[in-house]
Every structure is written in C-alpha cells, then in structure tokens.
Amino acid sequence: MIKNYIKIAWRNLKRNKAYAAISVIGLALGIACGILIFTLITYHLSFDTFHNNSDRIYRLYTEWHDDGVGRSHGVPQPLGKTFRNDFTLAEKTARVINFRNNLITITKGNEVKKFKEEDGVAFTEPQYFDILNFPLLKGDKKTVLVQPGEAIITEKIARKYFGSDNVIGKVIRLDNKVSFTITGILKDLPANTDRKQEIYVSYGNMDEYTDKGREQNWGGVYSGSEAFTRLKPTVTLAQANNAMAQIVKKHYTGRDLKVWVFKLQPLNDIHFNADLDGYADKKYLWALFFIGIFLIITACVNFVNLATAQALNRSKEVGIRKVLGSLPYQLFWQFIAETALITIVAVIVAVGLSYLALPAINHLFQSQMEFNKMELSIFTIIICIAVIFLSGSYPGLVLARFQPILALKSKLSQKHIGGFSLRRILVVTQFSISQILIIGTIIIISQLHYSQTADLGFNKDAVVLLPIPQNDKVKLNTMRNRLNAIQGVEKVSYCYRPPASQSNNSTGVNFDNRAEEEHWGINTKTADENYIATFGLKLVAGRNFFPADSTKEFLVNETFVKKLNMKPQDVIGKTLSIDGKSITAPIVGVVKDFYNYSFHTEISPICIMPDYRNYSTCAIKINMRNAKASLASFEKIWNETFPEELYSYQFLDDSIKKFYEMDNILLTLIEAFAGIAIVIGCLGLYGLVSFMAVRKTKEIGVRKVLGANIQHVLWLFGKEFTKLLLVAFVIAAPLAWWAMTNYLQDFKYRIPIGPGIFLMSIISTFIIAFITVGYRSVIAALANPVKSLRSE
Structure with a gap:
C-alpha cells in the first residue's frame, strides 16, 4: 500500500512539475532558515557549558550605586585574593588580568620575530585552570604558573610561533618588558567559550609589567581585571553575595560604603548579559527563534495554497478513486504521501543550502559554528514530520471529502473544496x-x-591612529616634528584615545574643593594641546590649555557643566580634582559636547588634560589626496622611532564602525x-x-x-x-x-x-x-x- 502511495505520488508530481518545484523551493527555503537559526541558537546556548561543575562557577563583578547604577565585569585587583583568604565559601578562587593587542617577541640567534596578539595575554593565578576546564597537554598542572616568569600557550599559538608544539623551555617576551619561559601547552580552546586569550603568564609578574600600586588599589576598576570562583556544593549564591557586602564594609568608608557593591555572576550568564559586556543578548536569540518558526509556517502556508489550487484539477481523479472503492482515509494518506515526498526532497535541498550558507554565517559572526550531525538529524526529522502534517493535513482532508458524482460531472464549486477565507488568512499571515x-x-x-x-561633535574623517608603545618624551617630540614635516599632514596630536573610543577611563570627581565628591563619575581623556584642533572640537567658553607634560589645567565638556547646574563661563577658573584628589588643577575651558561612546550610551561628563605618561595613541589629520604617500611615510618614521615594535595603523572612522x-x-x-x-x-x-x-x-x-x-x-x-x-x-x-x-x-x-x-x-x-x-x-x-x- 505504501509503495503504491509513493508511486502514484511520484507520477502526480512529474505531471505537475511547476507545482512540485514551487512547493519544494518554498519549503526548502523555510526549512533551511530553520536549520541555520537552530544551529545559531544551540551554538550560543552551549557557551562555556563544558566546564566541570559549571553550575557552581561564578565571576565576580562590580556595581556602583550612585547617580544611577553602573556595572562592570571588572573588579578591583585585590578583591579575588580577599574573597579567597577571608572566607571559606569557595573550593577555588583565581584572578586573571587580561590585556589586549600585545606585542610578543621571539629571538632566535640574530632573528627576531614579532607577533601582534589582538586577544592579548592574561596574567593568571594557577587555580584558574582548576576552576575552568582547559586541558593541559604538556607540562605539570600542579606547578604551571606558580613561579614568576612562566607561560603556557595553546597548541595553535605554539605552531604559529615555533612551527610545532615541542616548545617547552622556549622564551617569549611580552611588550619588550618581561620575558617568560613556556612550561606548558594547552589544548586549543573550543569555539564555544568567551575566554579568548591563548597566552597565559604568571600572575607574579604583574608588578613588573604594570603599576605596583594596583595590588592594593580598591578605588579603581580595570575592565580586564577579573576573578573567578567555584563555590562549595553547600554554599548558596546569597551567602556569597553577603560575603561581598562584608568586604565592602572592611575596605571602604564614608559614602563609598553605599556606592560600591560586589556580586557574583553565574558562568552561564556571562555570554548573554549585555550589562556586563555579554556577546549575545537573549532577546535577539528569541527574536531569531520566532523568525525561524514563522518562516517554516509561511512555507507550509504556500504548500496549502498551492495544493488547494490544484484540488479542482484533481477532482475527477478523486471521483474515480471513490467510485472504485477508495475510502476517505486512503485518499487522505495518498495526499500525505505526496506531501511527504515533496517534504523529504525539500529537506534534502534545505540541508544542502544550510551547508552552503554556514561559512557565510560564520564569517558574519566571526565564529566557528559546525553542524552537530546528531542534533541536526533529530531536528530535521522533527521538522520533516511537522511540515508533512502541517502542510498535508488540510489539503488531504479537502480531497478526501469530495463527492464523487459532483467531481465526475465537474460540478464542484468553492464550497466543496474548502473556504477561500482560510487561504486569505494564510496569505495575510505571510505578508x-x-x-x-x-x-x-x-x-x-x-x-x-x-x-x-x-554630527558626533568631532571630526572623524581622514584621521589616522598610530599606537605609541613607549612614553619617551624625546622620542615623542622627535616623531611629532618629523610627522608634521610630511606633505599632506595637517595636524598631529598625542592622546590616550580619540574622543569616541571603546576604551575609556572613569573616576570620581571633586569640584571647587567641595566637602565631598560629586555623585557621578567623570570620563578622563589625557591629550596634548593639539587635541582640539586635530579632532575639530569646539570651545564654548574659556580657552585651550597651554602645552605641558603633566596636568596643570583642565578642559571639561557641557555635560559636566549641566551636571553641576551651572553655566559654562561660571566654571572657568574653578578647581577640579580627580583620582581621589591626586590630580588637582583649574578649569580653563569648556568644549561643546561630543559623543565619547556609541549612540547606545549617553554622553558622559568629560575632562581633558595633558599627561605624556598616559599617551598611547598618535592621531594624525591628513589630506586624503596624499594618503598613500603619507601612510608610507608614517610607517617609515614609526619603525625608525620604535624599531623593536610592530607597526600598525587604523583610520578613526573604521574604529567607530566597530561600535x-x-x-x-x-x-x-x-x-x-x-x-x-x-x-x-x-x-x-x-x-x-x-x-x-x-x-x-x-x-x-x-x-x-x-x-x-x-x-x-x-x-x-x-x-x-x-x-x-x-x-x-x-x-x-x-x-x-x-x-x-x-x-x-x-x-x-x-x-x-x-x-x-x-x-x-x-x-x-x-x-x-x-x-x-x-x-x-x-x-x-x-x-x-x-x-x-x-x-x-
């Protein structure tokens, strides 16, 4: 019987090729979208689920309850150590300090190789690898990163640097500051983890690499400073958060007791929490899920519309079958067999389309998604069955209930083949x-x-950004003079970052020697006196600060003035203190507001001040007609100024697009x-x-x-x-x-x-x-x- 159903179904489809082709195309497109969306959603839901006891792993994070609630996944550097030493709630706690865009240098005889690592390097306490499941292929797990000067790298990095994974004992140098000996090789990180660093070095070298005071600094938060913990099985999240509150009471005083709050974030929330820089907001995954459902439904709607359009053409066939003894259920299953044949072909086409489209999806998301054959098989079988019965049931019932006498006399009308209203509803749904x-x-x-x-409030066009790896005053002055001499260069400015940047520093602010700090923070931007001219910032009151190597004067923006409920001219000459009053100087000018983040975030209060020790970017305004020659000259001058570093550049408008x-x-x-x-x-x-x-x-x-x-x-x-x-x-x-x-x-x-x-x-x-x-x-x-x- 089944063989007969399939044979007749095949003959009918061959006879109506246009109907079959349109049905297959519609179903294949809808099912292919469903497969890709299913793969995308399951991929994101799988992030960091492979760690042992992942339900007990948490990341510590910071909240500021002041002028609104601010959040950062970074924490003060001493927090993780304090939580580990002062409480017995966790099995393991580890700190990891991440830095990005690091230079790795490898010396072999007279040959020097340089590598720029965008994902950077992580200074890591050894307990980190007890908490997170990143297997060590070579080296002793009990001793790696315990002593200063040690590093472990992934297989991928080992092959990239040395051509093989036989690298134990090799030496790498970080940012021409600290050397590390490789003592272990990690298995390559899986694609479904938010931990992207592939080079881990001893936490004991932190003081050598950066400021020594960070280990005791409870007042600043660097977003790359993280702490992970695995709680004991009997410990609840509420108990751990109570311990965080006790840490605040111990290390903060005055108003800071209410401002600073530390909490624990579950590991499975890290990938999705947009407030803490999560990659994928779950509401967008839900939106994709419903889009996939709707596309599959609309594909089924097409099939119903096309099938009922064919019903009148097949009325005599159905009439003859009924006269010869076919029962309604047999006619129903005959049509279901036709639907199944079309659906199976459509699923095969959809799977092929999905495999063709997956590389484009991976390129779009910068991901490494792959089809899980078991999950894909189960999903396609479920979809296949669902589509067969969603698409085939209504047309099958319509055909099965034809009156044979009317069918053979060609007297079937609209009321006999099903109401037109349903098809109207379906088309309305589709559109x-x-x-x-x-x-x-x-x-x-x-x-x-x-x-x-x-208008961003600053000029983003034709501005080239060069990195400054060393804050040597003589080198910087010499390079500035040489850059200004290049034809096509209009302005040159040294700064920490351009006006709008993904990397920003914020701190507390004290205005006019008031008794306490303001209930909001200020975004600090270190820059020289050419910053305003290079980026086209506009002064609304006062003047620009005079050339200086350290902070002797401040510029502020209009939002700063509005926060104080004052007028721009009224703040000129007033004293401003930042960083816990460690930097104090008068305000000499107010600049028109400009966007310092993306349009997702409101403009912050901002202060601009000179301090050559914090410059990390050289911004050059150029004439684009001379761009090719100018860029070549920049590279030559930069390489001669910093011969041990690796040259790179970026246009400002490209960096803004990343927002x-x-x-x-x-x-x-x-x-x-x-x-x-x-x-x-x-x-x-x-x-x-x-x-x-x-x-x-x-x-x-x-x-x-x-x-x-x-x-x-x-x-x-x-x-x-x-x-x-x-x-x-x-x-x-x-x-x-x-x-x-x-x-x-x-x-x-x-x-x-x-x-x-x-x-x-x-x-x-x-x-x-x-x-x-x-x-x-x-x-x-x-x-x-x-x-x-x-x-x-």
Whole structure:
C-alpha cells in the first residue's frame, strides 16, 4: 500500500512539475532558515557549558550605586585574593588580568620575530585552570604558573610561533618588558567559550609589567581585571553575595560604603548579559527563534495554497478513486504521501543550502559554528514530520471529502473544496510577517545611517591612529616634528584615545574643593594641546590649555557643566580634582559636547588634560589626496622611532564602525530573512492567484464575451490582493512599531519612527505583490474565452 502511495505520488508530481518545484523551493527555503537559526541558537546556548561543575562557577563583578547604577565585569585587583583568604565559601578562587593587542617577541640567534596578539595575554593565578576546564597537554598542572616568569600557550599559538608544539623551555617576551619561559601547552580552546586569550603568564609578574600600586588599589576598576570562583556544593549564591557586602564594609568608608557593591555572576550568564559586556543578548536569540518558526509556517502556508489550487484539477481523479472503492482515509494518506515526498526532497535541498550558507554565517559572526550531525538529524526529522502534517493535513482532508458524482460531472464549486477565507488568512499571515521584517530592516538601516553620519561633535574623517608603545618624551617630540614635516599632514596630536573610543577611563570627581565628591563619575581623556584642533572640537567658553607634560589645567565638556547646574563661563577658573584628589588643577575651558561612546550610551561628563605618561595613541589629520604617500611615510618614521615594535595603523572612522558590529550583524540577518520571507510570500501569492485563476475561468470567459477588457479582468485579481495586503499591513504596522521601539531603546540617541517608514514598507510590498501576481493574472486575462466556456 505504501509503495503504491509513493508511486502514484511520484507520477502526480512529474505531471505537475511547476507545482512540485514551487512547493519544494518554498519549503526548502523555510526549512533551511530553520536549520541555520537552530544551529545559531544551540551554538550560543552551549557557551562555556563544558566546564566541570559549571553550575557552581561564578565571576565576580562590580556595581556602583550612585547617580544611577553602573556595572562592570571588572573588579578591583585585590578583591579575588580577599574573597579567597577571608572566607571559606569557595573550593577555588583565581584572578586573571587580561590585556589586549600585545606585542610578543621571539629571538632566535640574530632573528627576531614579532607577533601582534589582538586577544592579548592574561596574567593568571594557577587555580584558574582548576576552576575552568582547559586541558593541559604538556607540562605539570600542579606547578604551571606558580613561579614568576612562566607561560603556557595553546597548541595553535605554539605552531604559529615555533612551527610545532615541542616548545617547552622556549622564551617569549611580552611588550619588550618581561620575558617568560613556556612550561606548558594547552589544548586549543573550543569555539564555544568567551575566554579568548591563548597566552597565559604568571600572575607574579604583574608588578613588573604594570603599576605596583594596583595590588592594593580598591578605588579603581580595570575592565580586564577579573576573578573567578567555584563555590562549595553547600554554599548558596546569597551567602556569597553577603560575603561581598562584608568586604565592602572592611575596605571602604564614608559614602563609598553605599556606592560600591560586589556580586557574583553565574558562568552561564556571562555570554548573554549585555550589562556586563555579554556577546549575545537573549532577546535577539528569541527574536531569531520566532523568525525561524514563522518562516517554516509561511512555507507550509504556500504548500496549502498551492495544493488547494490544484484540488479542482484533481477532482475527477478523486471521483474515480471513490467510485472504485477508495475510502476517505486512503485518499487522505495518498495526499500525505505526496506531501511527504515533496517534504523529504525539500529537506534534502534545505540541508544542502544550510551547508552552503554556514561559512557565510560564520564569517558574519566571526565564529566557528559546525553542524552537530546528531542534533541536526533529530531536528530535521522533527521538522520533516511537522511540515508533512502541517502542510498535508488540510489539503488531504479537502480531497478526501469530495463527492464523487459532483467531481465526475465537474460540478464542484468553492464550497466543496474548502473556504477561500482560510487561504486569505494564510496569505495575510505571510505578508504580515514579511512587512514586519521589511519595516524592521528599514528602521535598523535608518538608525545605523544616523549613527554613522550624524554630527558626533568631532571630526572623524581622514584621521589616522598610530599606537605609541613607549612614553619617551624625546622620542615623542622627535616623531611629532618629523610627522608634521610630511606633505599632506595637517595636524598631529598625542592622546590616550580619540574622543569616541571603546576604551575609556572613569573616576570620581571633586569640584571647587567641595566637602565631598560629586555623585557621578567623570570620563578622563589625557591629550596634548593639539587635541582640539586635530579632532575639530569646539570651545564654548574659556580657552585651550597651554602645552605641558603633566596636568596643570583642565578642559571639561557641557555635560559636566549641566551636571553641576551651572553655566559654562561660571566654571572657568574653578578647581577640579580627580583620582581621589591626586590630580588637582583649574578649569580653563569648556568644549561643546561630543559623543565619547556609541549612540547606545549617553554622553558622559568629560575632562581633558595633558599627561605624556598616559599617551598611547598618535592621531594624525591628513589630506586624503596624499594618503598613500603619507601612510608610507608614517610607517617609515614609526619603525625608525620604535624599531623593536610592530607597526600598525587604523583610520578613526573604521574604529567607530566597530561600535555597531552587532547592529550590522543583526541588520544582515534581518535583510536575509526578510528577503526569504518575501520570496516565500510571493510563492504563496502565486498559489493564491493560481487558485483564483482556476476558480474564475468561466467568469473571466463570460466577462470577456460580454465586452470586458484586460484591465477589468486584471482588477478582478488586483482588488482581492489589495484588500489582503492592506489587512496584512494593518496587522504588521503596530507589531513592527512595538518590536522596533524596543530595539531602539538600546540607543540613547535614536531616530523617530515616522509615517514615512511605514509608507515605504507598504509601497515596496505592493510593488513586490504586483510583480508576483501580474504574470499569472495576465495569462488568465488573455485566455481565449471560447476555450474557457467550452470546459462546461
């Protein structure tokens, strides 16, 4: 019986190749999207789940309860040690201090190799590898990183530096400051971990590498300073957080007792917590999940529309089968067999499309996702079964209940093959989804365009950023003079970072010798006197500070003045103290507000002051007509100034684009899914117009005999689809407005959602629908009425 079902199903599909092809394409696109979204979601949900006892592993983090609540995944450097020594709540606690963009130098005889490590180096306490499961392939786990001067690296780094993993005893030098001997090799880190550092060095060398005072500094937080702990099985999160509160009482006084709060973050929350720099917000994963469900449903809707459009053509076949004794359930399973055949082919095509698309998805996310064959098999089987019954049940029931006498006499009408209302509802559903995605795409594009073209308060064009690896006053003065002599160079400034940067320093602020600090922090920017001219900052009061090697004068921004409820001219000459009053100087000027972060974050109070010891960037404003020659000259001068370092440069506008990497990824995904939803929706429209063309064959013939022209006939189809698309828009518009309003809440500075966006959406939908139905409608309108009426 089953063999007979499949044989007949195959013959019917061969006879109706266009119907079969459209059905397969629609289902394959929807299922392929489902497979890719399923893979993406499971990949992100798997992050750092492979560690032993991961449910008891936590990262310590900082909150500041002052002018609002601020959070950082970094903690004061002594916190982890204090938690370990003062309490017995944890089995293991370890500190790890991460630095990025480090220079690694390897010397072999007269040959010197230099490597720039973007993911950087981590100064690590040995207990770290007892807490997190990163297997050591070579070396003694009990002794690695216990003594100063030791390093462990991954297999990948060993091959990159030395060509093999036989590297125990080799020496690497970090930033031309500290040398380390390799004492262990780690297994390559899995793709699904947020721990990206592949070079770990002894924590005992921290004082040698950076400021010695950090080990006792409870007042500053560096975002790369982290602490991990694995609690004992009987210890609760509430107990551990209570211990954190006791640490605050012990090490802070006065108002800081209320400002500083330390808490524990579960390991499985690290990847998703946007407030603590998590990579993937779960709300976007949920959005992708529902998009995948909707795309699969719309693909099933197409199949239903196309199948019911074919029902009248198969009425005589069904009538003959019933006369010869076929029972309704046999006819139902016959159609289910056809659906199964189409679905299986569609699943095979979808899996192939998924394998072709996965490299592009990996490139987009900078990830290393792979298909888990077991999970993929289970998922495709479930999808296959679900699609077969979702798509096949309704058309199968319609065919199974045909009256054989009416079928054989060709007297079946609309009421016999199922209500047209269901198909209308399905098409409205499809285009509601499509229009939601179209509106979302338009809004995201508009917001990103606004973010990247709005006035940032500074000039970001034609500014080249060079790193400063050493703060040698003589070298810096010499390099500045040589750079200024290059044709095409307009301005040169030394600074810590440009006005908008992902790396910012914040500290407490005391204004005009008041009794206590303000209830908000200030963003500090060290820069020389050319900073304003190089970046085109505008003074609204006072003057620029005079050239100096250390902080003798301050510039502040308008937000700083607003926080004090004063006017710009009123703060000129007043004293400003930062860093616990370790730096005190008068305010000599107020600059117009500029964005110091992305548009996701509001503008901070800012102070700018000179201090050559903290300069890490050389910003050069150039004339782009001489860009090629200028860049070549920069490289030559920089290499002669810092011969032991590795040269690199970046344009400022490129660094600003990195603020919106995740938004651009989201935009690309929404564009792709919107495009696929439109294609599937168009296939659904084609199914509906095919159904209408069959149903209205005689009506069109009569109208043409009575003198109707092609325009009148086309309007028969057009008015139907116009109603459906308008209903879809009425449903989609408020849903899209709600979803995109929530999306824009992540931006402190955002576009308004105006009527123009919705107008663009409905116009584009009508154009797409007109192109889709036009071809089939014209064929129906041009049909010979004699042939149409002869079918009676």
